Amino acid sequence: MTASPVPASETQPPEHIDRNRQSNGFWGMAAFLATDVVMFTLLLVANIYLRRYSHGPGQASLDPGTTFWYSLGLWASSGVLILAERLRRQTELSGLLYLLTAGLGLVFVYGQVKEYLRLTHLGARVDVNLFYTGFYTVTGLHGLHVLVGALALIVAAVLRFGGRLGERRSGFTGGLGLYWHFVDGVWAVLFAVLYLWSGP
Amino acid sequence: MTTVPPEAAAQPLNPPATHAPPRNFTYWLSTTNHKDIGILYLGLGALFFLIGGVEALVMRLQLAVPGNTLLRGETYNEFFTLHGTTMIFLAVMPMLLGFSNYLVPLQIGAKDMAFPRLNAFGFWLSALGGLTLYLSLLEGPPSMGWFAYAPLNERPFSMSLGTDFWAAALLLTGTGTTLTAINIIVTASRYRAVGMGLWKMPLFSWMAYVNSFIIVFAFPALNAALIMLEVDRVLSGHFFSHGGSPVLWQHYFWLFGHPEVYIMILPAWGIISEVIPVFSRKPIFGYEFVAGSTLAIAVLSFAVYAHHMFAVGFARPVNLAFAASTMLIAVPTGIKVTNWVATLWKGSIRFTVPMLYALAFILQFTFGGITGVSFAVLPIDWQVTDTYYVVAHLHYVLMGGTLFALLSGLHFYYPKMTGRMLSDALGKLAFWMIVLGFNGVFLVQHVLGLMGMPRRVYTYPDLPGWGALNMISTVGAFVLGLGLLLTLINLVVSRRLGRVAGDNPWQAWTLEWLTSSPPPKSNFSRLPPVHSSRPLWDLQHPHDPDHKRPRRHDKGGHIREEEKEHHQ
Numbered sequence: 001m002t003a004s005p006v007p008a009s010e011t012q013p014p015e016h017i018d019r020n021r022q023s024n025g026f027w028g029m030a031a032f033l034a035t036d037v038v039m040f041t042l043l044l045v046a047n048i049y050l051r052r053y054s055h056g057p058g059q060a061s062l063d064p065g066t067t068f069w070y071s072l073g074l075w076a077s078s079g080v081l082i083l084a085e086r087l088r089r090q091t092e093l094s095g096l097l098y099l100l101t102a103g104l105g106l107v108f109v110y111g112q113v114k115e116y117l118r119l120t121h122l123g124a125r126v127d128v129n130l131f132y133t134g135f136y137t138v139t140g141l142h143g144l145h146v147l148v149g150a151l152a153l154i155v156a157a158v159l160r161f162g163g164r165l166g167e168r169r170s171g172f173t174g175g176l177g178l179y180w181h182f183v184d185g186v187w188a189v190l191f192a193v194l195y196l197w198s199g200p
Numbered sequence: 201m202t203t204v205p206p207e208a209a210a211q212p213l214n215p216p217a218t219h220a221p222p223r224n225f226t227y228w229l230s231t232t233n234h235k236d237i238g239i240l241y242l243g244l245g246a247l248f249f250l251i252g253g254v255e256a257l258v259m260r261l262q263l264a265v266p267g268n269t270l271l272r273g274e275t276y277n278e279f280f281t282l283h284g285t286t287m288i289f290l291a292v293m294p295m296l297l298g299f300s301n302y303l304v305p306l307q308i309g310a311k312d313m314a315f316p317r318l319n320a321f322g323f324w325l326s327a328l329g330g331l332t333l334y335l336s337l338l339e340g341p342p343s344m345g346w347f348a349y350a351p352l353n354e355r356p357f358s359m360s361l362g363t364d365f366w367a368a369a370l371l372l373t374g375t376g377t378t379l380t381a382i383n384i385i386v387t388a389s390r391y392r393a394v395g396m397g398l399w400k401m402p403l404f405s406w407m408a409y410v411n412s413f414i415i416v417f418a419f420p421a422l423n424a425a426l427i428m429l430e431v432d433r434v435l436s437g438h439f440f441s442h443g444g445s446p447v448l449w450q451h452y453f454w455l456f457g458h459p460e461v462y463i464m465i466l467p468a469w470g471i472i473s474e475v476i477p478v479f480s481r482k483p484i485f486g487y488e489f490v491a492g493s494t495l496a497i498a499v500l501s502f503a504v505y506a507h508h509m510f511a512v513g514f515a516r517p518v519n520l521a522f523a524a525s526t527m528l529i530a531v532p533t534g535i536k537v538t539n540w541v542a543t544l545w546k547g548s549i550r551f552t553v554p555m556l557y558a559l560a561f562i563l564q565f566t567f568g569g570i571t572g573v574s575f576a577v578l579p580i581d582w583q584v585t586d587t588y589y590v591v592a593h594l595h596y597v598l599m600g601g602t603l604f605a606l607l608s609g610l611h612f613y614y615p616k617m618t619g620r621m622l623s624d625a626l627g628k629l630a631f632w633m634i635v636l637g638f639n640g641v642f643l644v645q646h647v648l649g650l651m652g653m654p655r656r657v658y659t660y661p662d663l664p665g666w667g668a669l670n671m672i673s674t675v676g677a678f679v680l681g682l683g684l685l686l687t688l689i690n691l692v693v694s695r696r697l698g699r700v701a702g703d704n705p706w707q708a709w710t711l712e713w714l715t716s717s718p719p720p721k722s723n724f725s726r727l728p729p730v731h732s733s734r735p736l737w738d739l740q741h742p743h744d745p746d747h748k749r750p751r752r753h754d755k756g757g758h759i760r761e762e763e764k765e766h767h768q
Contacts, residue, residue: 028314043427
């Protein structure tokens with residue numbers, strides 16, 4: 001070996017100096033959400049394609065009015081989350097805002113459960129026809145996403161209160177933020193397609 | 201990387217690890233090091249390869265003579281379902297991910313993956329998936345074939361819980377695979393050594409990187425299909441039967457299933473692209489084309505999926521579009537094969553065991569590729585669909601292709617992973633048995649398929665020639681099995697008795713050969729400057745580094761006179 005190699009420390013930047021602005025967690029979550037985009041798209045396409053052949057209770061049984069108000073809560077939570085991240089220096093306030101975000105998500109899930117119970121009571125169960133098979137599958141998967149996100153937000157709030165949500169965990173907050181906004185965005189599409197659009 | 205004190209400059213480039221923790225059970229259970237996870241993946245793959253191989257041998261025994269009664273029809277169905285699922289999801293995929301895990305950080309000069317704990321989580325999910333699939337034995341294993349066409353996968357036709365175990369197993373391994381792919385994407389994007397641009401990345405890492413994108417977009421299609429299947433089976437939904445569309449299952453399954461074929465071949469191509477230049481003593485011919493054609497394949501792999509469904513009865517334009525895209529994807533694949541052959545051209549070839557496997561790979565994979573393109577001719581597809589011709593084709597690309605590349609990679613990287621060389625004599629004996637055995641099993645199956653023998657039947661009548669060809673196939677299977685057993689013995693025995701390998705036993709030029717064998721926990725303490733795709737060549741030939749070499753072509757586009765005879 002004639003050329004003198006450079007110490008690794010000089011050829012690789014120290015980990016805390018980030019050449020790109022976003023953390024690993026952010027990009028990892030972005031890749032994960034790409035898988036979610038494919039999955040939600042395919043489930044929704046299945047519903048759109050199959051609902052033409054559906055008999056019995058259909059879209060008319062849904063309650064877009066009430067669901068809209070609960071949805072508004074979910075979408076508002078995205079704004080609250082942005083605020084929670086902006087105000088990260090004020091530990092107490094930021095932690096409370098994280099809790100509020102999670103709370104709004106849980107309220108949305110509560111609204112979904114209420115809607116499910118009402119529909120089931122009307123006889124619009126998952127096994128009744130093609131529309132409702134797809135409806136419950138795709139909204140159920142979305143509800144699961146909200147539930148998981150709300151749990152992660154509660155974890156974030158607890159870490160924030162304890163002052164343990166610093167730079168070192170920027171991957172967690174970055175990824176969580178992206179996830180939550182994505183889940184809210186998906187609901188906008190689902191709400192439009194399932195509740196408002198009468199189909200092809 | 202930690203800061204290296206100045207006195208370290210006098211020490212050797214990458215001193216071997218001095219002491220390591222004891223490698224006991226809890227160590228392997230809790231490790232997050234990418235090399236350990238890589239080896240765990242390889243071990244998991246090998247274990248299930250053994251299981252899937254035994255299943256194949258039992259099936260071959262049943263088919264050895266006409267009218268055999270070793271297995272009942274239903275048992276035979278369970279055998280081929282488990283064999284297909286095991287080989288694809290639990291043998292080949294884990295082995296390829298094992299190589300990706302082990303090699304990508306080493307090749308790009310990183311100390312570990314971007315998310316080490318996620319990496320371990322992904323592996324254990326896959327392992328749990330394997331366990332889940334075989335727990336179905338308690339309940340009655342799945343028997344609807346590995347692509348589980350609706351409505352055969354629905355409750356009325358598959359009453360046992362085996363199908364649900366199968367779906368759960370695929371969801372678990374699929375999620376594990378996806379997490380690993382995400383990990384590789386972030387790692388290869390952000391942890392490359394300074395100076396290593398995307399177009400200087402070693403070819404295996406290139407293929408593993410592109411492959412991860414295919415995984416990220418293909419596996420959710422399977423997950424969506426499996427969720428829908430379970431809604432049907434458990435909650436009495438209607439997606440694929442009872443008014444739903446059985447063809448929808450085929451669409452979603454193959455939207456995953458065809459990219460999956462490329463998911464299983466891309467890292468294999470990566471291994472071949474590493475092995476061939478090293479043993480030809482030449483840089484790879486057309487690096488940019490070998491790497492760039494991978495991108496074309498990544499996109500096209502989704503555009504060809506419905507060529508698995510020509511027998512469904514689509515409208516003519518749909519069939520023609522997918523036939524055309526199928527022929528189109530042969531172009532980037534052909535570019536790769538051409539470049540490998542051009543790398544061999546005028547090289548000073550060393551016929552080591554990894555090189556032998558790579559050469560067999562080129563021949564067999566090309567043959568399998570050509571029979572694959574023959575399906576793009578619609579009448580041929582309609583004629584031979586669901587016959588042994590398809591079985592022969594898929595085994596030529598998956599076994600003659602991927603498995604041979606895996607064996608090539610195993611022999612090539614074993615010295616790096618263990619610090620010991622494999623036995624050359626035993627390796628060559630096993631190689632010839634595997635080549636003869638493999639071609640013995642599957643070459644004749646092309647003929648059987650053209651003669652009309654359907655796949656997935658547990659026995660067949662004594663038609664002229666069928667018995668003899670099937671007997672050849674079965675004998676071949678046992679020769680193949682014996683060869684693989686010899687390889688396994690070689691792997692185990694050489695761990696203790698093999699010659700000490702040294703850091704770079706094959707005189708290769710990529711970064712993984714810089715560090716000690718086996719590499720220390722954090723891979724490198726120091727890295728050389730990276731200016732080309734062969735940093736070690738540059739390091740050892742400071743007067744003739746790759747990046748200072750004049751271009752091969754003059755301004756008129758002709759190969760310069762002195763380059764025509766340029767050897768290294």
